[in-house]
Amino acid sequence: MEAAVFFVCAAVILVGAFGVILARNPVHSALYLLVTLVGVAVLFLQLHAALVAAIQIVVYASAIVVLFLFVITLLGVDRHERLTDPRRFQRPAAVVLGVLVAVQIIVLAGRHWTTGVAPSGRALDPPRTGNVERLARSLFTDYVWAFEMTAVLLVIAVVGGVVLARRSGQRPVRADAAEPDA
């Protein structure tokens, strides 16, 4: 059963991933991304990470992808991208390097992906009960500092978003400097 779920999800995830990078229309790419995210969420469930899976759907699949779609439509760039690449070596090189990366990782890791030893006391709960409490406990004890750090991150996101999005009323100082290609 687990195997079947895994392989189905894996297939979905990979199809989604390839879809993202192959779809000519960005809207399609975003939708393929959604497919992948959902697939990953299912795998999270498989891995006894129910809360994480939920968050994945809520934050990623809904919030982030929607944001993408929103921007795409806002900007009206849902046109097809030209497939030809002006730099001819770029794509073959990218594919070759990508394959190399994957092969290297898989070869190197081989069958010994896990070599670490888990510290005692932070074990996962048995699958049936879920991990929420454990997770919370860990989040607010071991990772409380990291948790606090995210506050800064959010402040930046807010301020940054505001700064960048605001249509500034500033006048360009020198026309030629401001619009080099105008």
Place this chain on the structure above:
Amino acid sequence: MIGAIDVTPTYYLVLASILFTIGSVGLLVRRNTLVMFMCIELMLNASNLTFVAYARALNDISGQVIVFFTLVVAAAEVAVGLAIIVAIFRRRQDVTADDVDLLKG
């Protein structure tokens, strides 16, 4: 038949590595900045999957906790990143990365 296979965390990890690679290749081959950014999301997801798989393999909750932070980072990046893309679009009416090459050499 398929059910006979014992799905160890290794399976997830290999899948994650492939996902990571696809993401990075996507960044290299696509010219639309929005899609490039989506590829980065793919890579982050691959990392998440890796963390969770390791959490399972090591029987350690930390791997799952870390995913939360990744999510926050991803969210913040999206907020700022999309804002930058929008800001540029306002000036150039285009989101093709290749056209952004005033700075070079």
Place this chain on the structure above:
Amino acid sequence: MLADVAPVVPTPSTLGFPLLTALVFVPAAGALLALCVPHRRPEVVRAVGYVTSAAVFAMSLFLFTQFGTGATESGYQLYESHSWIGTLGIRWTLGVDGISLFMVMLTALLMPIGLLASARIEKAKSFTVWMLLLEAAMIGVFLALDAIVFFVFFEFVLVPMYFLIAGWGHGNRRYAAMKFFLFTMTGSAFLFVGILSVAYLYARAPGHVLTFDVPKLTDWASANVGGATAKWLFCAFAAGFAVKVPLFPFHTWLPDAHTDAPTAGSVVLAGVMLKIGTYGFLRFAIPFFPQAAVDLAPVLLVLAVIGITYGAIVAAMQPNLKRIIAYSSVAHLGFVVLGTFALTRQGVTGGLFTMLSHGLTTGALFLLVGMLYDRRHTYELTDYRGLWKAVPVFGGLFVAATFASIGLPGFSGFVGEFLALLGAFLTSRWYVVVATTGVILAAVYMLWAVQRAFTGEPDEANRATPDIGIRELVTVVPLLGLSLFLGLYPKPVLDRFQPTVRALVEHVEAHSDLKVPPVSNLGPEGVQAEGVQK
């Protein structure tokens, strides 16, 4: 092997005041003072320059009087050592010995002369500041007994010189300045790694702490670093110094830099800076790695001989008077290296003396050429003609300087070249046979230049050239006078070289398989080197 060579023990200063440190800091302070003078008061700046450099010269004379001359005083005198950068084992260590004493004095002498020669220069303020900084750095180079302190000054010297060439030079001055800087810096890259390596080899030995103290490193390295390591390190040091000297084939920066530098720059460049290279050989490369020096001496001797002949031949072909003098420096420094790597007492002494003498004679020649440039705004020989008739006093001085440079006996150049060749003859006969042709060639290129520039009937432009002025006389005459004096009575200098050179050669002999063949003693009275008995 002279196993009982006593390590050279520095003699601390008993003056009660740090004379050597002051020698470095007074010009630096002068530079700072000049920096504070407003732009519109160039005369004040000049006064600061003159007073400071004159004070330094006076201090160097005082140093001369304080310098012990006993036969046993081979070590460093007036030694000072203070902590500077403790973490890196760097100490502010200064000392003076026979080798450095006259280099310091030469620097202190040439500086006021250089300033005086540049009395009419534009942008007097920055010029004076750079000159004084240069003086501080050069004196620092010669006094430093901590390898890093040495390197600091060695490298820093480039900066003021760079600005002097680029700011006040002529012709293709920026190219020349850049070439000068990069060439020397490339060489010093090797030197720097060499210094660090020696210090770490030292520090790795049991019971040692990291230090860059030259006497300590000398004692240790000469006895404990050998074989290929020593050779590589020697090469690293040699690379740094060879560029500075400059030895063939690293010399091509020199004609450009000398020619395009302002007069004072050329004087200092040729007079002092080139000697930093040969000084480095004597202070570091040879004492640190005597065996390697002996093993690799043939290479350096060949380069020296090539420098002597090649420099002379190329000089002869130059159409530019200043370039001729520049190339003559290549030849002269070849004699220095020849004598130095003969590793005999006469040779090393000769090399040292040539260093001093070249500073005087070439300094004078550059001053004179600079005056010519002030008048005619050209260095091209084809533009000069019959100048001797137009400017008799100037012409006389130039011819005197020419013969001093050629190495005519009676001028200081001869004493140095003769001793260098003589010393080299004892160990490396055939090199000397070739090198001695340099004596002929020197006459060829210098006299040919004199003939082209000074003889014949002057044309209109040259006829109107004014003769030398009092200020200019004051700059040149001391140099030529000193050259003449030292040519006839070099004893005060040689006596002070002697103990240090002796210690150096004995040090080399004790730590290498060098054997200076004993000079035969076939005189009828069987008494050698006693002169004539009365």
Place this chain on the structure above:
Amino acid sequence: MTARDVLDLAWVIPVLPAVGAAILLLFGKRIGEPKAGWLATMMMALAFLASVIAFFALRSLPPDQRHNVSDGFTWIESGGFRADFRFLVDPLSSTMTLFVTGVGTLIHLYSIGYMHGDERYPRFFAYMNLFAASMLVLVLGSNFLLTFLGWEGVGLCSYLLISFWFERNAAAVAGKKAFVTNRVGDFGFMLAMFLIFSKVGSLDYSQMGGAARLSQSTVTAIALLLFLGAIGKSAQLPLHIWLPDAMEGPTPVSALIHAATMVTAGVFLVVRAHPFFEFSDHAGTVVAWVGAITALFAATVALVQNDIKRVLAWSTISQLGYMFLAAGVGAYAAAIFLMIVHAFFKALLFLGAGSVIHGMHDEQDMRRMGGLRKYMPITAGTFVVGWLAIAGVFPLAGFWAKDEILARAYFDGSYALWAVGLVGALLTAFYMTRQVYLVFYGHERWRESDAPVAVEDEPHEPPWTMTVPLIALAGLSMVGGLISLPFTKLHLEFLTSWLEPVLADAPAPEISSFGGAFALSTLALAFAIVGIVVGRALYLNGLNADGTDPAAERLGGFANVLANAYYLDVGLARFVSGPVTAFARLLSVGIDHSIIDGAVNGVGGLAREGGRGLRRVQTGLVRNYALAIVFGTVALLVYVTTQARF
């Protein structure tokens, strides 16, 4: 004051003219024209006086103690090397000082008049005094190095005085040529000093007895290297080329430096260093043959010269050849003897020539002279004395000196040398006769037309300052032979016995048969007279009517070869200077500029090219940058693969 105390003050001798030179160099302009000359002359006269005192002081010592080193100081000392600034007075140097200061004084005196009106009059006397000082250092030096100091000092003065009229390009070139050619000789001198020091351990003359213990090859090498120095200074083949050109200098300079004193320094050096030549088996032979060949060669060249001074210059080269011939066969005293008397008569001839040039308003071409004896009787008279003296006519000085040399060559068994010397003597007599007749007899070819020349433009006798030295030198040329007459039994060979302590290593062989010697003398005299008679016959009326030269006419095409000194100079220029210049140009342009500097700039260019390459990589495309990152990652992973334990 004992004699030694006096001799300890020998440093005074060179210092006197040196002081004169210093004063004149610094204040010459203020001292002004006649006074400067008188000051210089006075200094020379004082030096002569000092030399005379020194001579008598030395004489008062027993012969085997006639060797004194003066007060002084250590000049150069380093390691085991030491050279003192002290002056050696022994019979040889005393003799040299006497004739250098003596002849020098006369020539200084002569110059007062000769240089009258020159714009650099004081400078001239400064150089002359400096020359005298250097020459005295040369002869008095107690070691090779000090001699070398003087040696180079005279070279410097020679340079300065040859190109004294540097406005004339030829003078400037000649001065440079003289100095550079001399430097070739100095190359040998310096190497000789190095070799001597490394083998003997000292450069002091007093230590040179050690030469006996050196190996044959070493001693020969030293001797030949020293001889190379001597060749340069004394203008022997093949380094003679500078001396004829040196005639561009003022005539007193030619007389003093290029006839009487400096050029004989080479001979002096050989005599001074005679132990090396004595103990070497072959060096002496080389010296003698070089001398003999030069003597003959220069004499033939002198036959067809038309410049009044050039004849004398070639004659000087020839006479110097005789001196080397003598030194080569071991007749050092004879060499010195000829040197002294040659100084008398050659200085006389040069001064006479100068007087003619002076009188002819700077005309030097003998073809435009003639019949001058009427206008310049004193000059003519003294010149005739010089002519007879150099030709070797009994009993003038030249006869005795040349006779002694030829006799020594003959009795040494070197008949070939003797024969060459004899032929040279005949040629000498001939070309001197030609000169005398061309200048003082025959038609007054200097008259452009028959139109009378204004009295003040006619040739005239110079002032007394110039004629007095002529007369004095003429007297010396007549009686100079007295200083060493070949009559051993009568103890009349003063010079030989005087020099004996110095030349103890080289005893003169007993000439066995007086009759044989007499026969040889007669033969030599006969040759000289033949030369004179033939010369007189050809040149009694000066040139041919058509202005051609009788001797040249008879020599035909060979005259041209002779006139160009066998084309040696030209050949040297073409076959040595040419390639050398080309080579130098190759070095400076081809090697130095293109290859070495090119390599340096090439390294810079390499960096620049690298920068351009990197610039092309930096496309500005963000995807390319990402590609680089991935590329780096892959490279790292590959590296990691090599490190990992699978």
Place this chain on the structure above:
Amino acid sequence: MIAAGAEPIAHPPVDWFAIAPEIALFAAAIVIVLGRSLIRHHPRVHEASLLTAIAGIAVSGLFVGLQWGFVHGDGPYQAISGMVAVDGFAVFVQSVILGATLLAVLLSAGYLEREGLEGPEYLVLMLCSATGMMLMASANDLIATFLALEILSISLYVLAAFDKRRLTSQEAGLKYFLLGSFSSAVFLYGIALTYGATGSTNLTKIAQFLAQHTLLHDGVLLIGLAFLLVGLGFKVAAAPFHMWTPDVYQGAPTPVTAFMAAATKAAAFAAVLRVFVGAFDAYRVDWRPAVWVLAVLSLLVGSIAAVVQTDVKRMLAYQSVAHAGYVLIGVQAATNKGTSAALFYVCTYAVMATGAFAVVTVVARRGDDRHSLAEYRGLAATRPVLAGLLTLFLLAQAGVPLTGGFIAKLSVFNAAVNAGQYSLALIGMLAAVVGAFVYLRIVLAMFAPADDEGAPEGPRITVDRSTGVALMIAAAAILFLGIVPGIVLDFARDATQLLAH
């Protein structure tokens, strides 16, 4: 499904003292945000923000100083579940970051006014970025490092794109953002693999694990290590991960460039040192050659690529790649000496880079786009002091003695030679020669007569007060570091205790 009777979560004790510097800095940012929102139109809001920022930096600095005293006395320790290290290393790097931030803020004050940009937000972002850097310096856990990295990066993306009038600024922002996120993703994946291989993300625990266990199969760990190196290599701008550097440095507002060059490098190198020299000490044999290659590539690429540039800002950007190479020389020695040398270098570079970019800011004048070499022609004649200062900073970067740059180079080569890396030291010195050529080109241009080719016309160059202060501080610091570097060197030496236990 939390059980009702579950025990409450017990917070670990929060050691406020340990995190006080970061909090002070962030608090200043918050105050500015609040102030900006509440009193939007007050005319003096700019001055107030500036003063707040400076006050925040000052307070933060005060706390750092107190921490130093404490660490010096009682030794280093870890706080908050081992995520924060309070040790000399953190103190040193934080001091550098604070110093660089102070200079950048001073520089920005004049710049913002000149360009008429939104001051408070800019300062907020800069302070937040600095907070991220501070956090990075003290992070003792890879997750904390990652978060800190993101904090500083995301702020910098915005800052780089801050000047919206210039397309180049936005382009810089976009490029930095895309590549930065990419490298962060790689870094994160590296963390994941490391976590899998060692069972922890805590650096101390990783070090302990690796010290106590010898992995039979270390492929995953090494991949993780490689990815960590890529991620951090990107941040320190080491070749071949440097290609964003020239573009971003050139396009970003110049004070931001100064801030990036100075402070970011310091923070990123702090992470490099903590991760590699500290945690992965056991794997030094494996990573040292890799770092060796990165160092050499950075030196060569940084120096050589700068040779042909004509834009001063871009030259300095390329040179910052080379400077990363020098620091890497210290890193790859993997010794205490190397660490302290790298720290000292980072400190010195912060001063030299800020100083140089400060002059560039001034010369660029209004519009921030006059960076070509031609603009510098004749500067020595018109603005001698400014030209002199730039000369000083450039010569310091070239490594001329009596400036901090020399001592910095001396320290790293010292460390390299001590570690037996003669060739690396030599390559570094030779790269310095090429670097000198680049710097001297700028210097030559300044000292060339202005009328040579006719300097382009433009508004007068003016130096406002705060920029002047920044320049003076930088100049004094660079001379101080060059002439009496002992204090700072000792500080750096004492700060090499990387991991607090």
